[in-house]
Amino acid sequence: MILGSLLFASSALANWDVPKSGGSPNANSEETLYLIVSWVALFVFLAVEGALVYAIWKFRAKKHPVAEQFHGNTKVELGLTAGAAGILVVLAVATFVTLPSIINPPNSDASAGQVLSASLNTPRPPNGKELTICVLGRRFIWKYVYGNGCNKDYFTKHLPYSYQEMEAPAGVTIDLVIQSSDVIHSWWVPKLGGKVDAVPGYTTHTWFKALHAGVTYYGQCAQLCGRGHAFMTALVKIVTPSQYVAWLAQQNRLITDQGIQVGQLRQDLIKSGGLTSNGVF
Amino acid sequence: MSTTSQATIRPVPEILVHEVQRPSSRKWVDWVLTTDHKKIGIMYIVLTFVFFALGGTEALLIRSQLAVPNNTLISSQTYNELITLHGTTMIFLFVVPIMAGFGNYFVPLMIGARDMAFPRLNALSFWLLAAGGIVFYATLFWHPPDAGWWSYPPLSSIQYSPSGGQDAWIFLIHLTGLSSLVGAVNFYVTIVNMRAPGMSWGRLPLFVWSILIYAILLIIALPVIAAAVTMLLTDRHFGTHWFDPTFHGSPVLWENLFWFFGHPEVYIMILPGFGIISEVLPVFARKPIFGYKAIAASTIVIAFLATLVWAHHLFTAPMPLAVLAFFMLSSFLIGIPTGVKIFNWIGTLWRGSLVMTASMYWALGFIFTFLIGGITGIFLAVFPVDWQLNDTYFVVAHFHYVLMGGAVFTILSGTYYWYPKMTGRLCNERLGKISFWISFIGFNLTFFPQHALGLSGMPRRIYTYQPGLGWSTFNLVSSIGAYILGIGMLLTFWNFLRSYKTGKIAGPDPWKGNTLEWFTQSPPPVNNFDVIPYVRSVEPMKDIRRQIEIDTGVIQKTGGAEQFTRAQ
Numbered sequence: 104m105i106l107g108s109l110l111f112a113s114s115a116l117a118n119w120d121v122p123k124s125g126g127s128p129n130a131n132s133e134e135t136l137y138l139i140v141s142w143v144a145l146f147v148f149l150a151v152e153g154a155l156v157y158a159i160w161k162f163r164a165k166k167h168p169v170a171e172q173f174h175g176n177t178k179v180e181l182g183l184t185a186g187a188a189g190i191l192v193v194l195a196v197a198t199f200v201t202l203p204s205i206i207n208p209p210n211s212d213a214s215a216g217q218v219l220s221a222s223l224n225t226p227r228p229p230n231g232k233e234l235t236i237c238v239l240g241r242r243f244i245w246k247y248v249y250g251n252g253c254n255k256d257y258f259t260k261h262l263p264y265s266y267q268e269m270e271a272p273a274g275v276t277i278d279l280v281i282q283s284s285d286v287i288h289s290w291w292v293p294k295l296g297g298k299v300d301a302v303p304g305y306t307t308h309t310w311f312k313a314l315h316a317g318v319t320y321y322g323q324c325a326q327l328c329g330r331g332h333a334f335m336t337a338l339v340k341i342v343t344p345s346q347y348v349a350w351l352a353q354q355n356r357l358i359t360d361q362g363i364q365v366g367q368l369r370q371d372l373i374k375s376g377g378l379t380s381n382g383v384f
Numbered sequence: 385m386s387t388t389s390q391a392t393i394r395p396v397p398e399i400l401v402h403e404v405q406r407p408s409s410r411k412w413v414d415w416v417l418t419t420d421h422k423k424i425g426i427m428y429i430v431l432t433f434v435f436f437a438l439g440g441t442e443a444l445l446i447r448s449q450l451a452v453p454n455n456t457l458i459s460s461q462t463y464n465e466l467i468t469l470h471g472t473t474m475i476f477l478f479v480v481p482i483m484a485g486f487g488n489y490f491v492p493l494m495i496g497a498r499d500m501a502f503p504r505l506n507a508l509s510f511w512l513l514a515a516g517g518i519v520f521y522a523t524l525f526w527h528p529p530d531a532g533w534w535s536y537p538p539l540s541s542i543q544y545s546p547s548g549g550q551d552a553w554i555f556l557i558h559l560t561g562l563s564s565l566v567g568a569v570n571f572y573v574t575i576v577n578m579r580a581p582g583m584s585w586g587r588l589p590l591f592v593w594s595i596l597i598y599a600i601l602l603i604i605a606l607p608v609i610a611a612a613v614t615m616l617l618t619d620r621h622f623g624t625h626w627f628d629p630t631f632h633g634s635p636v637l638w639e640n641l642f643w644f645f646g647h648p649e650v651y652i653m654i655l656p657g658f659g660i661i662s663e664v665l666p667v668f669a670r671k672p673i674f675g676y677k678a679i680a681a682s683t684i685v686i687a688f689l690a691t692l693v694w695a696h697h698l699f700t701a702p703m704p705l706a707v708l709a710f711f712m713l714s715s716f717l718i719g720i721p722t723g724v725k726i727f728n729w730i731g732t733l734w735r736g737s738l739v740m741t742a743s744m745y746w747a748l749g750f751i752f753t754f755l756i757g758g759i760t761g762i763f764l765a766v767f768p769v770d771w772q773l774n775d776t777y778f779v780v781a782h783f784h785y786v787l788m789g790g791a792v793f794t795i796l797s798g799t800y801y802w803y804p805k806m807t808g809r810l811c812n813e814r815l816g817k818i819s820f821w822i823s824f825i826g827f828n829l830t831f832f833p834q835h836a837l838g839l840s841g842m843p844r845r846i847y848t849y850q851p852g853l854g855w856s857t858f859n860l861v862s863s864i865g866a867y868i869l870g871i872g873m874l875l876t877f878w879n880f881l882r883s884y885k886t887g888k889i890a891g892p893d894p895w896k897g898n899t900l901e902w903f904t905q906s907p908p909p910v911n912n913f914d915v916i917p918y919v920r921s922v923e924p925m926k927d928i929r930r931q932i933e934i935d936t937g938v939i940q941k942t943g944g945a946e947q948f949t950r951a952q
Contacts (some may be wrong), residue, residue, distance in 0.1 A: 119836040119854070122772035130772075137769050144759045151755055158733040159748055162669070163740060170670035180675050180727065187723040191716040198712065198766050203789060204703070277618040287537040287635055289700060289775055290928045293841040297771020300701050302636060303538060304629025305702040319854070323774040325700075325843040327532045329539060330460040333846035 121173070126294035126320050126341075127311035132204040133297055139197045141156040143190055156322070164342035205297075208233065208310040212274035233276040236269065240288030240301035240324065243331030245269075249351060254280045254306065268338040270354075273316035281307045286329065292322030292339050300326060313341040396752045419503035420910060421488050424510050426597075426806060428485025429799075429853050431479050431510075434790075437515060437877070439473035442466050444870055447830070451863035453851040463847035464530035465549075469520075471533030475649065476560045477517050481655035481792045484567045486798055487595040489806060491571060493901035493908060494589045496580025496916040501573040509567040516559030521553050529553040532845060534646070535616065537627035537638050542620040551620065554613045561606045561856030568599035568606075575599075580900065582919035589899045589922065590673065594659025597687045601648045601655070604691060609645035612638060636701055643694040651690040653787060655683060657794030658725055661747050664801050666734045666923075667895050668744040674731030676922055682721035683880055689718040699767040708767045715765035726751060741895070742816025746797035749824050750899065753789025757782055760835065762773070775845075778838025784831045796876060803880065804894045807907045817878045823872025829865025833858040898923035 121141075124134035161167065208228045227233065237253035239246040248257045248264045257264070271277055281290050285300035291298035295311040324335035342350065372378035415423060434809050449458040458466070488506065492499055521530065527547035531540040540550055575596045579588070583888045588596075616638070618624040625631035627638045658679075666673045671680065695703065695711040729751055738744065760782040764770050773779060804810050837858045842849065849855050893902040902925050904913050920927050932938075 119840060119858075122769070122839050123841055133768055133772050134799070136766060137763065137772070139771060140763050140766055144762060148755070148759055151730070153751060154730050155733075155748070155751055155755075158730055162733060162736050163738045164670075167735070167737050171735040172671060173674075173735075174672050175675040175678070175728075175731070176782070180678055180724070182729045182736055184720060187720050191719060194762065194766060195713060195716060198768065199709075202768060205771075285474065285535055286544055289843075291775075291841075291843070293772065297768065298774060299771075300700045302629075302702055304632075304634060305636065307702050313811065318710075322841070323843055327464070327536075327539065327845040329544060330464060332464075333460060333848050 123293035125314070126292070126318070127313055129205045129211065129296040129309075129311060130294055132201050136201040136205070138199065139201075140194060143194060147190065190334050192201050208276045208278070209312060211276045211312065228276045228280075233278045234272065235278045235280060236271065237280045237282065238269075238290050238301065240283040240290065240328075240335075241285050242329050243324070243335040244290075245290070245324075245335070245337045250353075254282060261355070261359075263358060265354060267336065268319075268340055270340050270342060270350050271311075271313060271315045271345060272344040273341050275344060275347075276312045277310060279309050279311070281309065287326050288328050288335065289325035290322075290337070291325045292320045292337055294320045295322075295339060298325050313339075315344075316341050316343045387551050405767050414455070419499075419507045421492050421500045421503065421506060422806075422908060422912075424506050425485050425487075425489025427510055428481055428488055428513070429806075431514060431517070432482040433877070433880075434479035435473050436482075438521070438871065439478055440873060441887065442470040444449065444475065444866055446470060447863040447866035449847060450849075450859050453849050454858050455848055458847065460847040461835070463529060464532070464845070465528040467845055468529045468532055468553070472520065472529075472556065474787070475533065475653070476556060477513075477520070479653040479787065479795070480564060480649070481513050481560070482795055483595070483598060483653070484513075484564065484571075486591075486656065486660070486795075486802070487571055487598070487642060488567075490802065490874050490901055491574060491592055491595050492578070493805075493904065493912055494592050494899045495575065495578060495583060496900045496903075496913060496919065497574060497578040498912045499569050501578060502570050505566055505570050509563045509570065512559050512563035512566065515844035516556045516563065519559060520556040523549045523552045528707075534642055536640075536642075537616060537619065537635050538629070541628065544665035551617065551681075554617050555893040557609060557613045561610050562700055565606050568602035571595055571599040572603070580916045580919050581925075583917075583924075586677070587919050587922045587924075588680075590662035590676070590679055590683075591656070591659035591899075593683055594655045594657075594662070598652055599685050601652050601687050601690060605645045605648035605652065607639055610643035616640075626657060634696075635843050636703075639701055640695065643697040644691075646697065647694040647699045648687075648690045650783075650786070653791045655686065656800075657750070657791045658683065659793045660798040660801070661729060661750060662725075663731055663748045663899065664743055664797050667897050668739045668741055668747070669733050669736030670739065670896075671732060671736040672716075672923065673726040673728070674734070678724055679728050682724045685721040686718060689714060689721070693718060696765055699770040712765050712767050716762070719758065719762060719765075726755060726758075740817075741800065742811060742813050742820060743797050743895075744799060745817055746793050749820065750790065750797060753785055753793060753824075753827065757785030757787075757789055759787065768808050773838055775843055775898075776838035777834040777842045777844060780844055781831045781838065782832035784834075788831070789827060799880065801895070803883065804887075804890030805906050805908070806885055807887070807902055808890055810890045810894060811879050811882055811883040811887055815875060819872050819875035819879060821872075822875065823869055826867070826869030826872050830862050830869050831865070833865075837862070891923065894927075896929070898925050900924055 109295070121134050122137050124130040127370050135151065137286060210228045210230050211232060235251050235253055237248040239248070244266055247269045248254075248262050250257070250260070250261055250262045253262055281299050281301045282305070283303045285303060287303070288301040289298045290301055290309070295313070296309060299307045299309045301307065320339040320340050320341070322337040322339070324332060324337070328335060369378065373380055415427065415762055417422060445458060446463070449455050449463055488500065517794035527549040529535070529545065529552065530564050531545050531550060535550065535553060535764040544907055574591055575588075615624065619628060625633040627633045629635060662673055662679055692714045693711060696715045699708055699711070725775050739818060760778070764779065764782060800811055800816055837855055840854045840858070842853070842855045890906050892905050895902070900917070900919070903917065917924060917928060
């Protein structure tokens with residue numbers, strides 16, 4: 104137990120210098136790309152700051168009383184400019200090589216068959232099978248609707264939904280359909296990949312394929328959305344596909360029960376005169 | 385002096401002292417009514433430093449709130465107001481206008497002119513700025529705006545920001561925008577038409593180059609933000625739906641318009657700073673600038689590219705992949721001319737004889753911190769990495785490294801450098817160096833841990849956070865750093881204030897400067913120069929000193945500041 108928490112603490116401290124990852128392949132690829140940029144950046148940092156500090160130390164007036172009068176050196180300037188351009192070419196190549204693993208969702212694992220459906224949403228895994236979950240941002244809570252068509256006809260289809268905490272099966276490629284009903288929000292669960300803005304009037308997409316079941320990932324809205332911005336948190340609970348199916352059924356049952364109870368309450372209120380039959384207090 | 389004998393080789397526009405200096409018992413009336421570029425410059429610099437102090441106070445309140453998790457010092461509403469005030473103040477009321485202040489005071493002096501081209505317009509620029517600041521800060525007594533300095537709709541719409549604070553923000557943008565636009569036209573006309581005889585484009589001081597490009601960028605960028613905020617105003621009050629998605633308007637349109645202005649604005653803030661550094665380094669390295677043409681050319685290239693990179697602020701917004709790739713590559717490109725400048729500055733130091741004045745400390749500190757900000761900018765330009773970093777404290781760290789470690793450090797370097805010219809007195813060098821080190825340490829302690837905060841998943845603009853997320857230690861360190869930085873800034877201000885009365889008399893040319901502002905008295909008379917010398921190189925003062933030494937055989941001592949010859 105103590106060892107475990109020590110390990111956790113040290114790993115938490117060891118990871119302050121890279122983006123969070125480990126939950127989904129796209130987050131892992133983003134970390135890889137970040138590390139490539141880091142190594143280049145470290146090289147540039149050491150070379151240039153080294154030259155600067157050396158010049159300050161070596162050529163201060165006390166040690167170097169006479170300044171040499173020269174106006175430039177075209178060869179050195181062109182060489183350094185070409186060097187800078189070369190570094191940028193390396194970074195551009197690294198980006199475009201890594202990019203497919205960040206934006207293209209892979210196929211789901213074979214064990215995940217029963218929760219999948221064909222989807223017309225983008226992006227799609229090669230075999231076209233994935234699970235669609237809609238993410239709706241609104242001040243100051245995230246709402247999730249589960250299943251195909253979740254952004255269009257979820258009400259008539261009686262799709263299950265939940266707030267703040269999303270349930271998602273491991274090993275399944277999940278297409279997130281992201282929308283907002285009021286101001287701009289930004290969906291971000293760092294260990295499951297980069298952020299995507301939820302802009303009213305637009306539908307945006309991202310995906311993740313959770314690598315481990317039994318983990319809950321933390322994230323929060325990344326775009327200033329008003330006074331409750333700091334509390335617009337998101338949790339993503341990764342479960343096994345069979346647990347997910349069971350959870351969906353349970354959630355559906357709970358929603359139906361609640362609907363019946365609300366209907367009953369409404370009838371009671373109309374009877375007692377607290378509410379008119381068109382729902383006005 | 386033979387150097388001045390060729391003064392009439394080329395006709396210059398006739399500029400007469402446009403107002404007779406008359407003794408007045410009501411000195412402040414002279415300031416209010418003045419059209420003298422030097423007085424206007426001083427008013428700009430003093431007023432913007434006041435706003436800097438206000439913005440800094442807001443920053444300290446922000447850091448106080450974030451020092452510990454679940455802090456209740458400041459409410460979320462006040463916090464959102466503070467970040468809006470802080471960002472808007474630092475950009476629109478401090479960094480952009482103080483560059484206009486330095487430009488006002490020193491462009492005419494450096495090009496050997498007797499005033500700006502349009503002195504009355506110049507006064508208008510200043511008073512529009514003052515009006516913008518008053519309109520904006522008056523909201524403190526009602527409802528300050530709280531939608532952030534980007535004011536993204538729909539958050540800034542009448543539905544979600546019903547208070548007049550948002551409208552005050554719009555008027556601030558209009559007033560300061562008009563101020564800058566009028567000023568930009570004035571700078572452009574002045575620099576193009578009123579240079580001293582012999583001052584061809586290849587002999588223009590690099591600071592003046594940077595102000596010229598600053599003016600051009602302002603003229604390109606400001607009409608766009610003026611249009612955007614007008615559209616926001618009509619959306620809020622006159623029934624239009626430019627940005628309202630429920631009527632097929634688009635919030636992304638605002639994002640594009642705002643950043644089409646907002647990114648050039650970044651270079652509007654930093655290019656004059658580059659210019660200051662390009663003046664300060666050769667003077668204190670006792671050596672010509674390394675690669676004059678490359679520095680001037682890279683300024684132009686940066687300005688051109690600055691108009692082509694705005695959407696790198698929108699990498700997480702709904703945009704096609706091709707657009708993301710384009711803006712990544714264009715943002716990469718801007719690293720090349722910026723790199724050229726850094727190489728050339730280090731080249732200027734190379735084999736020089738560095739006189740370590742307070743001004744030089746800030747200039748060297750600038751190169752060190754600005755490079756870090758430039759490097760973190762590359763992470764953000766790589767759009768898949770930006771998906772993890774955008775809207776986090778990593779971005780906050782990045783732009784404070786380029787704006788505070790960049791622009792503000794150059795402003796302080798420039799203030800130490802030109803203080804003797806503006807006041808006739810020198811700042812306290814010892815205090816200057818001590819306050820530099822305090823500020824430098826405080827700055828890095830404040831902002832370096834914020835990179836780690838962003839990587840650990842802390843978004844920007846949250847007014848509080850829970851413990852146990854790995855953010856508490858970094859936040860505490862950052863807040864302690866902010867207070868150290870605050871002490872450094874207070875000591876710096878104290879130095880500027882106290883030296884006005886107690887500083888050593890500077891004389892006309894305490895640093896052995898290279899440019900023409902050191903050719904006149906400190907502070908300069910109303911007409912600046914009685915005789916304007918013929919300019920034969922980019923370092924006319926060096927030519928003049930050499931000529932005097934040849935003519936008289938006397939080594940030119942600097943006026944009243946022999947302590948900087950390092951014999952001490």
